[in-house]
Amino acid sequence: MRRGRLKGPLGSPERPASALGFRMVLALFGALVLLVGTVCAVLLTDEVWLMVLLGAGFVAACVNVYWVNRRLRHER
Structure with missing residues (x-):
């Protein structure tokens, strides 16, 4: 056996599961909230800075979802 190699399936006592699954849930939730905020800003307000800010936040959240994925x- 090589040093540093983990045996067993993910989630077993030999190889515990990481927190990336929970981080994916949080990343998806954040992207969804920013998408809803961006759509509401576009439909309900004339504030361009708010639309741009929320749109940029949504793009950043999508990049985060991609990275976590x-x-x-x-890992698997």
Whole structure:
């Protein structure tokens, strides 16, 4: 056995599950909230700065979802 290698399936006592699953849930929730906020800002207000700010936040949240998804795939 090589040093540093973990045996067993993910979630077993030999290889405990990481917090990336919960982080994915939080990332998806944040992206959803920012999407709803952006849509509401576009439909209900004339404040361009608010639309741009929430839109940029939504794009950043989508990048975070992508990053967490890549980390989960690499872990499994």
